[in-house]
Amino acid sequence: MTASVDYVLGLADDALVSAQRMSWWISRAPELEEDLALANIGLDQLGQARTLLSYAGVVEGAGRTEDDLAYLRDDRDYRNVWLVERPQTDFGVTMARLLVLSTYQCELYAALASCGDPTLSAIAGKAVKEVAYHRDHARLWTLRLGDGTELSHTRMQAALDAEWPFVEELFEPVDGALVDPSSLRPAVLAGISSVVAEATLELPTVAPVVGGGRRGLHTEHLGHLLADMQHLHRSHPGATW
Amino acid sequence: MTASVDYVLGLADDALVSAQRMSWWISRAPELEEDLALANIGLDQLGQARTLLSYAGVVEGAGRTEDDLAYLRDDRDYRNVWLVERPQTDFGVTMARLLVLSTYQCELYAALASCGDPTLSAIAGKAVKEVAYHRDHARLWTLRLGDGTELSHTRMQAALDAEWPFVEELFEPVDGALVDPSSLRPAVLAGISSVVAEATLELPTVAPVVGGGRRGLHTEHLGHLLADMQHLHRSHPGATW
Amino acid sequence: MVTGTAFEELLAEDGRVEPRDPMPEGYRRTLVRQIAQHAHSEIIGMQPEGNWISRAPSLRRKAILMAKVQDEAGHGLYLYAAAETLGVDRSDLIDQLHTGRQKYSSIFNYPTLTWADVGAIGWLVDGAAIVNQVPLCRCSYGPYARAMVRVCKEESFHQRQGFEILHTLSHGTPAQHAMAQDAVDRYWWPSLMMFGPPDDDSPNSAQSMAWGIKRFSNDDLRQRFVDMTVPQSEALGLTLPDPEIRWNEERGHYDFGTIDFSELQQVIAGNGPCNRDRIDHRVGAHEDGAWVRDAATAYEAKRADRVGAA
């Protein structure tokens, strides 16, 4: 049993776009140790993206490489969720987002590790260890920021509130899903809730936005991200790097 | 007598890159009237860039159009000064920069209007009226911000200080110049000094940066500007829009 | 005191109500709300198109787009001025926009994902706006009617530009054609929703008609838009995403499918793709500009003092 191209691209693009946003922090983190940690997380995500994109190319069978898929698709062909594509220049927002994403990816990759597609299952088995580290890191910072100073508490709550509308899109039905996204919802929300409570924060109650990333419907932010990311590659068609 | 391609590109790129930065303000200005005014200024600059690029293409004689020159050159081939290429998201900086640029362009275009190259002379004759309006606008805001509140005075002085290292590059020698840049220096500095004094501000004394835009040596900011500007055009080689 | 009679006589004669004329409070309030919402829509509408200024694919298109977005700022200015003739302040209206107490057109809560969206907004969104607005040129309130004359003239220019963008794309490379079709697919239904809820679900329409603010029903205007747009889509070589569209000889109109207003309700409720971005962008610009506006006020006061002292 083989996953659909679009399903694999959804997994790959979540990782790739996250890595692209995460790498913004390198040289801009609050302390040097965090430059290292965020670079590490970004590298893990990029690594996941690369294997997943290569596999999507294999499933598609049209000879497209990881670079073809990363650099030569337009935003309408990207399949990532909105959670990962918006700019994040506030450390609290980055950690709130990473908490959501990594908790989701932990459950997802754990489930995929025993799915019917052996390649995907192998990729997921490796990735689940990486995202568990990401989740630990996000949890630690959620605690520090939520239960730190009055200012950090306020900012971390605002960050959670800002990211919350983008949570539900993770659980929307996807064509050809090997793991039903809605089946992950209880464990993901429970995982987030417990750390949020321990961090003396409130679970937000804001309504979800409409979303649509899995169908190629994005925010206006993705196009600018891709412009920067793809410009050099597209400027030299056919070149080797 | 015909100007050199590089000389015309210098004029064109100053205008084009300014227009690109100026258009950022549209929908972000401090008040609606200013959205209109800055759009107007950006449109004037873009118009100047278009005629100048077209003319550069004619002088070059290789059949390159305004779009070829705008969209298919890399940053090492751009000839604009550093003054215009750095991001400006502070209104004071925008006005300080516009004061410098428009005062310079007023003197430059006035001189070019009677230069030996009839095409360039005609372009300059039209442009000089536009940049005189830009200068009036920048002067008015320099007065308002310099002689407004204590906060605005401080911010406008900081803005002038921030732009000042980029002034001297305007007067550096350029190969094939039809107007010697250094000949413009006294009038430009006098024009700026008088409005700075009237605005109760101090003329900065900070040293100039090394510069090099006329030789294609830029800051790291230009590459990102071009990535965003050129991405769509380069993504569809040969297409008509 | 408002003399209902004088006002009603004026309306009966199809005359224009002017700022100093007596008018019922409900009429004034309805107009303020509608004109403000219209002005806000122009201002918020600068953002989705503004999103493509930096990336416009040719310098000519960039210039046209900049000029268009600039026109929208201008429309906002006329309309705020028209609202101010009714005794409100622009700064209060802007505050009500920023705090969500006044609305703007929900169409601007959809993102511009590709360059073709700029064309689709021009062709469909401006097209629908024109159909809505042409009757407002004969609105009973003079300053609003006059502002609309000016706005409509520029809007029809913008609509032609949008059509031209799509025409070029539709007849360009296969990728460009697909981009144009995709934009039309996404903007068609939201454009139809710009005319508001169906007539039997539009409680305030009757009063606005009686007051001469509204001249045609939502469904009538929507039909007019469909009738105008279907032949244009054929000229463009693009398909409207509604298999039920067909000419109805009997009615002398195009039939079209049922609109799913539930998505619109979500967008109006604040959960559309861009609601938050649009308001954050606006509020951010306003707050960032506060020191500049304060400086201008302080400078004018100093100048006035100096003139007074001289």
Place this chain on the structure above:
Amino acid sequence: MVTGTAFEELLAEDGRVEPRDPMPEGYRRTLVRQIAQHAHSEIIGMQPEGNWISRAPSLRRKAILMAKVQDEAGHGLYLYAAAETLGVDRSDLIDQLHTGRQKYSSIFNYPTLTWADVGAIGWLVDGAAIVNQVPLCRCSYGPYARAMVRVCKEESFHQRQGFEILHTLSHGTPAQHAMAQDAVDRYWWPSLMMFGPPDDDSPNSAQSMAWGIKRFSNDDLRQRFVDMTVPQSEALGLTLPDPEIRWNEERGHYDFGTIDFSELQQVIAGNGPCNRDRIDHRVGAHEDGAWVRDAATAYEAKRADRVGAA
């Protein structure tokens, strides 16, 4: 009290000075300044290469570049830790960087204009750094020497990656080859200047040599770098921008042209292409992160309290 004799004996035996050993104040101060400057260079050096992470032309290159910049952060950490063994605080050193009281290598005040610059920095700048740093693995101060062993191992890995980037470009399309040549043209002379002023204009070198901090003179190291790099440039198929480079049989070294140090003086004086951007970037990140560091401190204090109370 520092016993000059014990310290001098240790140096004479080529032994390692350790943190608790007696040492002259001048030795300590010189080391702090040098190690801090070295650490700052790693941190500031993250920026020019970081500038290309978002635009790296393949995902493989992106991953390699991210890992490299991450390594630089790691080097910064080792080096600050080595400096701290001399009784200073990392936060004080960072403050001295931010306020311009301590320097970093001027090479990082040049911009990365093209992707090839990432290759040139790896090949030339890391190459020069290695030549400078390998002798430091035998530096008289133990913690610094041990940090350098680790740093040098990673740097030589980075240098090979830089070489490989340029090799691929040099053998790629004509545009890629030109990009590589252009980067080498711009980075060659600044790389030579990384070794500092000529020996007869280097007043502090003698003392550093006597203290076993410095092992070779600036000009010796520079010559070693040229000798190593010229054959590599031939392997790359790229030209070094110095027509006077030629093998001197008699000296057993490559001759090269006269370095124009006046530009370097301008850059050191703060007027280089990127001085201000580099410091603004660093200070901005530090200030933006203050609330985060404060939160971590407060959280640890609360946790310690809770543990104490339990």
